[in-house]
Amino acid sequence: MLGWIDTILQGVLLGGLYALFAMGQSLMFGVMRLTNTAHGDFIILAAFGAFSLSLAFGLPPAAAPWLAMGLLLPIAFGAGYGLQRVLLNHTLGRDPLPSLVVTFGLAIVIQNLLQETYSADPRSIESGGLNTASVALGGGLAVGTLPLLIFLVAVGMAIGMQMLFDRTPIGRAFRAVSDDKDAAELMGLDHRHVYALATGIAFLLVAVAGTLHGMKTTVSPADGPALLLYAFEAVIIGGMGSFYGTLAGGIILGVTQAVGFRFDPGWGIWFGHIVFLMMLVVRPSGLFPKTR
Amino acid sequence: MSLLQTHQLKAFYGDFQALFGIDFEIAPGEIVAIIGANGAGKSTFLKTVCGLLKAPREAVLFDGAAIGGLAPGQIVQQGIAMVPEGRRLFPSLSVEENLLMGAYAKRTGPWSLDTVYALFPVLKQKRHNPSTALSGGQQQMVAIGRGLMSNPRLLICDEVSLGLAPIVVKEIYNALPRVCAGGLTVIVVEQDVGMAQLVSSRLYCLQEGRVTLSGASGELTREQISQAYFGV
Numbered sequence: 243m244l245g246w247i248d249t250i251l252q253g254v255l256l257g258g259l260y261a262l263f264a265m266g267q268s269l270m271f272g273v274m275r276l277t278n279t280a281h282g283d284f285i286i287l288a289a290f291g292a293f294s295l296s297l298a299f300g301l302p303p304a305a306a307p308w309l310a311m312g313l314l315l316p317i318a319f320g321a322g323y324g325l326q327r328v329l330l331n332h333t334l335g336r337d338p339l340p341s342l343v344v345t346f347g348l349a350i351v352i353q354n355l356l357q358e359t360y361s362a363d364p365r366s367i368e369s370g371g372l373n374t375a376s377v378a379l380g381g382g383l384a385v386g387t388l389p390l391l392i393f394l395v396a397v398g399m400a401i402g403m404q405m406l407f408d409r410t411p412i413g414r415a416f417r418a419v420s421d422d423k424d425a426a427e428l429m430g431l432d433h434r435h436v437y438a439l440a441t442g443i444a445f446l447l448v449a450v451a452g453t454l455h456g457m458k459t460t461v462s463p464a465d466g467p468a469l470l471l472y473a474f475e476a477v478i479i480g481g482m483g484s485f486y487g488t489l490a491g492g493i494i495l496g497v498t499q500a501v502g503f504r505f506d507p508g509w510g511i512w513f514g515h516i517v518f519l520m521m522l523v524v525r526p527s528g529l530f531p532k533t534r
Numbered sequence: 535m536s537l538l539q540t541h542q543l544k545a546f547y548g549d550f551q552a553l554f555g556i557d558f559e560i561a562p563g564e565i566v567a568i569i570g571a572n573g574a575g576k577s578t579f580l581k582t583v584c585g586l587l588k589a590p591r592e593a594v595l596f597d598g599a600a601i602g603g604l605a606p607g608q609i610v611q612q613g614i615a616m617v618p619e620g621r622r623l624f625p626s627l628s629v630e631e632n633l634l635m636g637a638y639a640k641r642t643g644p645w646s647l648d649t650v651y652a653l654f655p656v657l658k659q660k661r662h663n664p665s666t667a668l669s670g671g672q673q674q675m676v677a678i679g680r681g682l683m684s685n686p687r688l689l690i691c692d693e694v695s696l697g698l699a700p701i702v703v704k705e706i707y708n709a710l711p712r713v714c715a716g717g718l719t720v721i722v723v724e725q726d727v728g729m730a731q732l733v734s735s736r737l738y739c740l741q742e743g744r745v746t747l748s749g750a751s752g753e754l755t756r757e758q759i760s761q762a763y764f765g766v
Contacts, residue, residue, distance in 0.1 A: 411634075417626040418635050424586060425622040430610035430639030430684065532626070 249504045257496025258393030261489045262451040263469050264476035265399050266444035268488040273416045273440040276341050280349035283466030287352050288452025293367050304370030311453040322445030326438040356463035364460035392454050400489040475518040481528025537562045537719050539595040545582045552578040554743045567722045567734035574740040576723045580692055584616045585609040610639045615686035619693045621677040623665040629676050630661040636683030643685025644716050650679040671702035690721045707733050741765045
């Protein structure tokens, strides 16, 4: 029994990581219906960026990753805003193909750039023992400190993003431009700027996800596509346009994978895919869809 | 001195020509109606004025400034607001949020949430409802209120009566004098010819992308309008 509780618990925390991966994609898809095929690669790029930044200033390992994340955030926002404004805005339109193909190209560029710069060796961001620390929950159960932190960050992100959307003027603009871009333009909104802001914020989420992921485990240049898959599955299961839905989707995916792993180490990821496919068959709009 | 003037305005959807040289003008404080059958070019004309469709820069003059082909956002900043055909409210936003979106351009003037609610009191009761959960007439009020919130100098109402019961249409047009009391200039596009003649001082009739009739609304006869409207 305890074993099952432990499995579910680990699954929930894993789901927090998947939700973290998925938040940025949920935002970009929700606001502008853009599927960023390079999403996972940007997370890995952020992880490598944080890796380099954490080594650049000779700080102790317990503090370095957090400084790295802090420095990475404005860089990520600028990169996201610029990328959307200069490149991705021109791929958006009635045809979903240009944005898919261009971001696929971006994915290839990122993976090869990383391989050139860092070689194919796996890297990890030193965190001064945080990645092995654990918190005892009593009754013989314990959870890793970093996975717990990641889960809490994911919950915080979901709450933060939902509040941004529901209560702020920029959130109102995001919802309006997502509903009807032309009508929003009639109100004086410049969709090129609003889309770029959305991508900038999405890249903030990607920077946080990448840094935490790099602290939790090793990253290598080709890891991106697997992360994209988990993020995509989490968004679809949870329902598009809802950040709480993305959180729920991530958790469901994580728990499903954990249960699968318990049966057989080779079945974990596969169980997750099965649940994803079942969701597509039974309820394609996801659990808590908000976007039309 | 006219507030809005178009000079030989032509418009194209790709290779298809929709407008063949429209000459239009409206003076400050006037209410001018544009009538015409479906496909006559009324909405196309409005789209070129509002920037949703490309036009030569000098073909559209607003208060003397050439605005043809500018982005819709810039045209709103200049002071033109459109109440679009079919309302086009934002379904993900509440009534109040839709109105607040109207104020995105941050122009100053007499219109605010309070004055819009004073004009259409029923909206205040429903301010937090999802905008598309209201009746057709109430949605039209939200759409008009949203246009007013940008404090325009020129308000364009595109087929306000579309899909609404006659009694509701009357109620909405009854609010028009109060809307214009502050000197607002209004273009009314209508398929309801009787209503268009009633609320406007002048009207233009479009047919297949051309102006076939223009004159004082009170003086034009049914026969003149029929002939211009249908082209027979």
